[in-house]
Amino acid sequence: MCGIVGYVGLKPVADILVDGLEQLEYRGYDSSGIAVKTDSKIAVYKAEGKLQNLKDVLRAHTSEITTATMGIGHIRWATHGAPTVVNAHPHTCNCGSLVIVHNGIIENYKELKEKMEKLGCVFKSQTDTETVAHLIAHKYAQTKDLTKAVSLAAQEIEGAYALCVMHNDLKNTLVVTKRNAPLVIGVGEGEYFVASDVPAIIKHTKKAIYLNDNQIATLTPDSLKLINSNGEELSPKVEVLPWEPVALSKMGYKHFMLKEIHEQPDVIRNILFGKLHTPAEPIILDEVKLTQKDLKDLNRIQIVACGTSLHAAMVGKYLIEQFCNIPVDVEASSEYIYRHTVTDEHTLVVGVSQSGETADTITAIKQSQARGSHILIITNRPDSAMARLADSLIPVNAGIEVSVAATKSYIAQLISFYLLALYLAEAKGSLDKSALESFKAEMMLLPQKVEQVLGTTDDIQRCARVYSSTKDFIYIARGINYPTALEGALKLKEISYINATGYPAGELKHGPIAMLDETMPVLSILMNGSVYEKLLSNSEEAKARNARMIALTNSKDKKVEELFDNIIRVPDVQELFSPVIAMIPLQLLAYYIAEFLGKDVDQPRNLAKSVTVE
Numbered sequence: 001m002c003g004i005v006g007y008v009g010l011k012p013v014a015d016i017l018v019d020g021l022e023q024l025e026y027r028g029y030d031s032s033g034i035a036v037k038t039d040s041k042i043a044v045y046k047a048e049g050k051l052q053n054l055k056d057v058l059r060a061h062t063s064e065i066t067t068a069t070m071g072i073g074h075i076r077w078a079t080h081g082a083p084t085v086v087n088a089h090p091h092t093c094n095c096g097s098l099v100i101v102h103n104g105i106i107e108n109y110k111e112l113k114e115k116m117e118k119l120g121c122v123f124k125s126q127t128d129t130e131t132v133a134h135l136i137a138h139k140y141a142q143t144k145d146l147t148k149a150v151s152l153a154a155q156e157i158e159g160a161y162a163l164c165v166m167h168n169d170l171k172n173t174l175v176v177t178k179r180n181a182p183l184v185i186g187v188g189e190g191e192y193f194v195a196s197d198v199p200a201i202i203k204h205t206k207k208a209i210y211l212n213d214n215q216i217a218t219l220t221p222d223s224l225k226l227i228n229s230n231g232e233e234l235s236p237k238v239e240v241l242p243w244e245p246v247a248l249s250k251m252g253y254k255h256f257m258l259k260e261i262h263e264q265p266d267v268i269r270n271i272l273f274g275k276l277h278t279p280a281e282p283i284i285l286d287e288v289k290l291t292q293k294d295l296k297d298l299n300r301i302q303i304v305a306c307g308t309s310l311h312a313a314m315v316g317k318y319l320i321e322q323f324c325n326i327p328v329d330v331e332a333s334s335e336y337i338y339r340h341t342v343t344d345e346h347t348l349v350v351g352v353s354q355s356g357e358t359a360d361t362i363t364a365i366k367q368s369q370a371r372g373s374h375i376l377i378i379t380n381r382p383d384s385a386m387a388r389l390a391d392s393l394i395p396v397n398a399g400i401e402v403s404v405a406a407t408k409s410y411i412a413q414l415i416s417f418y419l420l421a422l423y424l425a426e427a428k429g430s431l432d433k434s435a436l437e438s439f440k441a442e443m444m445l446l447p448q449k450v451e452q453v454l455g456t457t458d459d460i461q462r463c464a465r466v467y468s469s470t471k472d473f474i475y476i477a478r479g480i481n482y483p484t485a486l487e488g489a490l491k492l493k494e495i496s497y498i499n500a501t502g503y504p505a506g507e508l509k510h511g512p513i514a515m516l517d518e519t520m521p522v523l524s525i526l527m528n529g530s531v532y533e534k535l536l537s538n539s540e541e542a543k544a545r546n547a548r549m550i551a552l553t554n555s556k557d558k559k560v561e562e563l564f565d566n567i568i569r570v571p572d573v574q575e576l577f578s579p580v581i582a583m584i585p586l587q588l589l590a591y592y593i594a595e596f597l598g599k600d601v602d603q604p605r606n607l608a609k610s611v612t613v614e
């Protein structure tokens with residue numbers, strides 16, 4: 001959940017580090033710090049709060065750091081210890097000669113801390129990371145070899161880590177290693193970059209090496225030595241990164257979130273490209289490696305995911321059951337991994353994750369993989385740890401999503417599920433030709449319909465103004481749009497801090513209806529189709545309790561105007577595709593309310609974009 005960066009080369013390092021941290025701010029933003037090697041010492045600078053505070057600190061020390069050409073940096077999302085300067089990374093050993101930055105969690109830090117205290121180490125922070133600084137320093141004192149010291153320390157550490165280490169004895173050497181946390185090394189001309197994620201290095205180089213777990217790389221400006229945990233030398237595999245730096249600009253939008261919402265028509269086009277040519281042709285999913293035998297033997301699908309990805313998975317369940325008649329379970333990865341789950345070689349396990357880094361989902365996938373299930377990953381990061389575990393992959397191609405609240409990646413995940421469900425239906429012959437063609441034709445119209453929604457946002461902005469002062473918000477829906485209600489409520493909670501809850505409308509009268517009075521907004525996702533009349537009755541029940549009624553609808557029904565105080569209209573669409581069309585106004589409603597309230601839309605409090613701790 002934190003971000004780490006490192007640089008060794010010939011250029012002034014401070015700006016490279018800070019710029020890298022800026023690109024990683026989505027991973028956490030409660031404190032930050034850098035350490036640079038100056039002629040005489042290792043200088044450490046830290047600040048609480050946003051990265052701007054670190055920039056202010058550095059401005060006061062420009063003369064000390066301009067000549068430094070090696071350093072490490074960190075942006076934190078606190079797990080152990082409050083977000084204070086003392087707890088901010090880099091952390092040092094007692095004498096300050098060894099510094100480290102760390103992303104992950106050291107699970108046995110209490111035992112290690114006791115051990116290091118007995119050896120005379122004095123701890124300054126409450127973090128788990130500081131134990132590792134002392135431990136590596138201790139090993140270095142014994143070996144006088146930083147790579148060896150990191151390797152010996154790694155043998156004693158339990159948990160997840162990406163580490164970047166430097167020592168004052170070594171003018172030009174960084175040592176990096178990782179286990180169950182991401183780390184990429186950028187390869188430049190006479191320089192190396194280290195980062196938790198590609199955005200921090202893409203400006204400088206497109207050549208990169210993804211470290212595997214337990215590998216250790218020792219970097220100098222003109223050399224890279226890679227070893228495994230046994231000390232055996234390995235040849236690094238240099239890959240060419242597919243990212244473009246321009247993707248990280250706001251392109252004139254006030255926030256990344258708004259830009260990303262507006263990118264959604266093109267995101268849908270991108271994902272459909274090459275996979276769906278015409279309604280008459282079969283869906284092509286090149287990286288889905290299920291054989292005819294796998295498909296024949298398949299008796300169950302289990303989908304694991306967290307947060308927004310979990311909501312996409314719930315829509316996926318609905319589609320696969322409807323199109324393919326295969327039973328599908330969906331579960332939050334964090335629940336799945338701590339109970340006796342039943343999967344075997346006849347279960348297809350689908351992991352859904354924007355980042356491909358979510359620790360709970362990775363653990364769930366590893367557990368099912370160990371039981372012989374085929375693993376299919378739907379992710380926006382085909383270069384991620386999760387994608388590397390996959391037997392089959394659907395890359396969602398949404399482009400880098402900077403805003404912490406997921407928007408375009410959600411829509412891309414939905415489209416992936418439509419493609420997967422139709423692909424499975426074709427392979428199993430569970431839908432007739434005309435149904436298949438009609439679904440595919442509707443899917444091809446989605447980009448235009450989303451554009452239509454984005455073209456007229458006046459009703460949504462009006463609603464945002466009317467309801468921005470509410471403390472609570474209820475979203476109701478039925479059937480395939482129940483997950484839309486959950487996701488709409490999650491978006492609002494995340495960025496405006498309004499207490500919003502999504503309910504299946506039929507459940508309202510089993511308890512939540514007690515909450516309704518003239519202060520409570522109830523937003524009904526009232527899309528034409530099989531549950532329209534039922535949802536209309538549920539909305540009437542809410543109206544009868546004086547709730548403030550909002551409809552998100554594609555219905556022309558007169559009753560809608562009589563029943564609802566505010567109406568957000570969307571284009572007509574087949575019911576099964578309505579989760580795509582209904583979600584766009586809900587993203588915008590959350591955005592405009594948060595913006596109206598002056599919240600930090602792209603970096604809401606307490607959140608981070610990649611949740612790499614269980």
Ligand code: F6R
Pocket residue numbers: 306307308309310352353354355356357358361404405406407490494609610611
């Ligand atoms: C909400 C949001 C989170 C993520 C969740 C899982 O806007 O972004 O709820 O969906 O943390 O993350 P991924 O999809 O990266 O596994």
